[in-house]
Amino acid sequence: MAGKSRADQSAYQKLKKDIAAGDIGRLYVFHGEETYLRDHYLGQMRKKLLPAGMEEFNLHTLNGREFDVRTLEQLVDCLPMMSGRTLIQVNDYDLYKGGDKDALAALLSDLPEYVCLVFVYDLIEYKADARTKLAGVLKKYGSVVAFNRQEQGDLVDWIARRFRALDKDIGTEEAKYLIFLCGDLMTTLISEIGKIGAYAPHHRITREDIDAVATPQLDAVVFQMTDAIAQGNFDRAAAVLSDLFHMQEAPIKLLSVLGRQLRQLYTARLAIEERKSAGYLMELWGMRSAWPAEKLMQSARRFSLPWCRNAVLRCAQCDLAMKSTGADGQELMTSLLLELAQKKGA
Numbered sequence: 001m002a003g004k005s006r007a008d009q010s011a012y013q014k015l016k017k018d019i020a021a022g023d024i025g026r027l028y029v030f031h032g033e034e035t036y037l038r039d040h041y042l043g044q045m046r047k048k049l050l051p052a053g054m055e056e057f058n059l060h061t062l063n064g065r066e067f068d069v070r071t072l073e074q075l076v077d078c079l080p081m082m083s084g085r086t087l088i089q090v091n092d093y094d095l096y097k098g099g100d101k102d103a104l105a106a107l108l109s110d111l112p113e114y115v116c117l118v119f120v121y122d123l124i125e126y127k128a129d130a131r132t133k134l135a136g137v138l139k140k141y142g143s144v145v146a147f148n149r150q151e152q153g154d155l156v157d158w159i160a161r162r163f164r165a166l167d168k169d170i171g172t173e174e175a176k177y178l179i180f181l182c183g184d185l186m187t188t189l190i191s192e193i194g195k196i197g198a199y200a201p202h203h204r205i206t207r208e209d210i211d212a213v214a215t216p217q218l219d220a221v222v223f224q225m226t227d228a229i230a231q232g233n234f235d236r237a238a239a240v241l242s243d244l245f246h247m248q249e250a251p252i253k254l255l256s257v258l259g260r261q262l263r264q265l266y267t268a269r270l271a272i273e274e275r276k277s278a279g280y281l282m283e284l285w286g287m288r289s290a291w292p293a294e295k296l297m298q299s300a301r302r303f304s305l306p307w308c309r310n311a312v313l314r315c316a317q318c319d320l321a322m323k324s325t326g327a328d329g330q331e332l333m334t335s336l337l338l339e340l341a342q343k344k345g346a
Contacts, residue, residue: 011145019044024085026111027142028118029095031126034147036186041147042089042118049085049116057081064093064124069103072117076107080114088117095119095138096129105137149184152176152289158186159193163205166197170205176291177207181216184288218249222257223295225337226265230302234341241337251329252322255336259315266308268293268300311340 018024024045030038050058060075067090080086098104111117128135128144138144150158159175170178182192192214200209216224221240228236244254264285271280278293287293300308318336322329 009146009148011143012147015041015143015145019048022048024048024116025143026113026115026117027108027138028116029121029126029138029142029144030118030147031121031144032147034149034186035122036190037150038120038147042120045116045118046087049083049087051083054082058083058086060086060088062088062090062093064091067093067098069100069107072104073107076111076115076117085114085116088115090117090119092122092124093119094124094127095134096127096132101132101134105134108134108137109141111141149288150186152179152184152291155179155184155186155189155289159189162190162193163197166193167203168197168200168205169203174205174207174210176289178210178214179289180291180295181210181220182214183217218244218253218257219261222254222261223292223299226258226261227295227299229337229341230299234338237337237341238334241333245330251333252319254333255315255319255322255329258333259312259319262308262311262315264296265300265303266312268296269303269305269308272297272300273305307343310343314339 015028019041030042032038046055046059058080060078062071062075072088072090075086075088078086095104108117126144128138156172156175156179159178160170163170178189178192178196182188195213196205196209199213200206221244225237225240228234228240241254245251264281267284268281271277278290278297281287281293281296282290285293303311314336318332321327322332
């Protein structure tokens with residue numbers, strides 16, 4: 001598996017500078033999975049463009065289902081009231097699939113100076129077609145800004161700032177653990193930070209505080225299960241699996257996540273055999289953070305290469321049995337976990 005290339009952040013960085021300088025353009029496309037950042041900068045644009053109390057007159061919104069070029073023209077023609085600019089936000093309209101593209105391209109090519117038009121992709125995915133006239137118009141007159149997941153270093157700094165705003169302090173390792181446990185989307189992390197900050201009895205956030213109230217993502221829980229096997233703690237591994245069943249997680253979904261975890265573990269063991277570092281795993285699996293890669297390497301040192309190879313094979317066989325025999329998924333998962341634990345201790 002090839003590693004993921006680092007996303008181009010030039011448009012995002014330029015947007016930040018332009019907002020700070022009050023030099024906001026006329027045409028934008030906002031897309032990407034980091035909705036927290038997108039909404040934050042949309043809010044900053046509103047503050048810069050629209051005088052307080054005049055938002056109702058100068059902010060216009062249009063949903064994709066209601067979109068047509070004529071309606072957008074009417075909004076563009078609305079002059080600002082007691083303000084220098086108007087802000088038009090179009091939500092979930094696919095620019096490249098909609099009708100009357102020539103008319104839309106002509107409109108976007110000649111937006112008045114007082115207009116700031118933002119197409120926001122939230123529930124639909126942005127897929128550009130560079131061959132079209134519209135793509136050329138967006139490149140010449142606008143800016144396509146991708147709000148991507150942040151790199152680990154930036155995310156750790158942001159987590160620390162959010163906790164400081166709650167009069168709390170968190171160390172780098174604890175912040176990395178929070179990212180590993182809950183994922184690297186700010187949209188998710190902001191609610192977890194609020195819960196942890198409200199719960200923690202002391203100024204310094206500990207891992208125990210995080211474990212007490214944070215809601216872990218499924219990958220992290222499954223990792224805890226395999227890590228318990230690595231430590232020879234089958235009771236702990238079985239308890240984690242039982243909790244997942246009580247949460248009504250589908251066995252086939254759990255097996256899929258476990259299979260991916262075991263494949264990662266196998267590649268980590270192979271990396272150790274070849275004297276390669278955690279950086280190799282990061283590139284191989286497209287990881288943004290070194291923390292899970294380092295944890296995988298630590299865990300893989302507790303397993304033999306034959307165990308890892310057999311675990312991947314048995315997981316695939318269990319997947320086939322679950323899909324083709326009609327056997328009880330929970331029983332198959334429990335039997336697989338017991339087999340893996342027994343062979344680990346053999």
